[in-house]
Amino acid sequence: MKTIAINSIKGGTGKSTLSVLFINALTGAGYKCLVIDADASNNSLSYYLDNSETVEIAQKKTIFDLFLGLKAQDCITRINEQLDLIRGDVRLNEFRSTDSLKRLKRALGEAAYDYCIIDTSPTYDNIIGNVLTASDILLIPIQQDIFSYQALQYQFQKLADLELDNLDTHIIFNQFEKPLNDNQGTYRNQVTNMFLENETFKSFINGNYLSRSSVYRKYINKRNYKLDAKTETQKSFNEAKELIENILGVSINEAI
Numbered sequence: 001m002k003t004i005a006i007n008s009i010k011g012g013t014g015k016s017t018l019s020v021l022f023i024n025a026l027t028g029a030g031y032k033c034l035v036i037d038a039d040a041s042n043n044s045l046s047y048y049l050d051n052s053e054t055v056e057i058a059q060k061k062t063i064f065d066l067f068l069g070l071k072a073q074d075c076i077t078r079i080n081e082q083l084d085l086i087r088g089d090v091r092l093n094e095f096r097s098t099d100s101l102k103r104l105k106r107a108l109g110e111a112a113y114d115y116c117i118i119d120t121s122p123t124y125d126n127i128i129g130n131v132l133t134a135s136d137i138l139l140i141p142i143q144q145d146i147f148s149y150q151a152l153q154y155q156f157q158k159l160a161d162l163e164l165d166n167l168d169t170h171i172i173f174n175q176f177e178k179p180l181n182d183n184q185g186t187y188r189n190q191v192t193n194m195f196l197e198n199e200t201f202k203s204f205i206n207g208n209y210l211s212r213s214s215v216y217r218k219y220i221n222k223r224n225y226k227l228d229a230k231t232e233t234q235k236s237f238n239e240a241k242e243l244i245e246n247i248l249g250v251s252i253n254e255a256i
């Protein structure tokens, strides 16, 4: 099983959007996936829950129980044949300063999936420390603004403290707008260059990006809306497909 963490310390950068794109692309390509909602305050993956089921599902086990020591298979909600979900839970906050960074890694130990994808909240605490310790790949969505840059500097200091030398880290521009060739002095050009020229980050910046587009907003709000070769979604489909194929070395041919 490959475990993929999606985290940025700045809020609203696209963590949940990326999570849903990766999950839907991978399940569409036939992989068996587990998705974990480690965002204690947002229940950001309620995307996968039907409103009619929400009340019943709210009684089931969650990530809180996983951190208490239950195994993954005892905490899942089945979404479909390809996908299991471990729900978010506000009580996860109890573990923000837990003494162990290995709780999640231990709980996931024997889980039998091709991919596990973990969406997180925009924070740095020991919940995130647990998520990163359990992960093989880290995706960090960023935006072209100075606050995202400062948050990334802070995040890299924290990552260095964790000494996770094998964590395959990708910084991904989201809501990307191409810098303008003819006006080097604009804020957008300056900030983009700060990221690209930073000695610490530059080797981790993925060459693929997701543009700012209302298509992604629509996607995240409508469960039956697919990205495919139709005119409206083709650009977004190609961006997401290329990003996922580049990072995971898989082939995404179906609609996402």
Ligand SMILES: Nc1ncnc2c1ncn2[C@@H]1O[C@H](COP(=O)(O)OP(=O)(O)OP(=O)(O)O)[C@@H](O)[C@H]1O
Residues within 6 Å of the ligand: 010, 011, 012, 013, 014, 015, 016, 017, 018, 039, 042, 044, 120, 121, 122, 174, 175, 176, 210, 211, 212, 213, 214, 216, 217, 218, 220
């Ligand atoms: N490429 C994009 N183009 C346009 N809108 C986008 C794009 N990516 C994300 N958004 C929108 O930006 C908002 C924030 O995205 P999202 O919820 O994925 O971020 P997040 O990092 O999970 O936020 P939080 O930190 O609150 O968990 C949403 O309204 C989403 O639809």
Ligand SMILES: [Mg+2]
Residues within 6 Å of the ligand: 015, 016, 017, 039, 042, 044, 119, 120
């Ligand atoms: Mg989110």
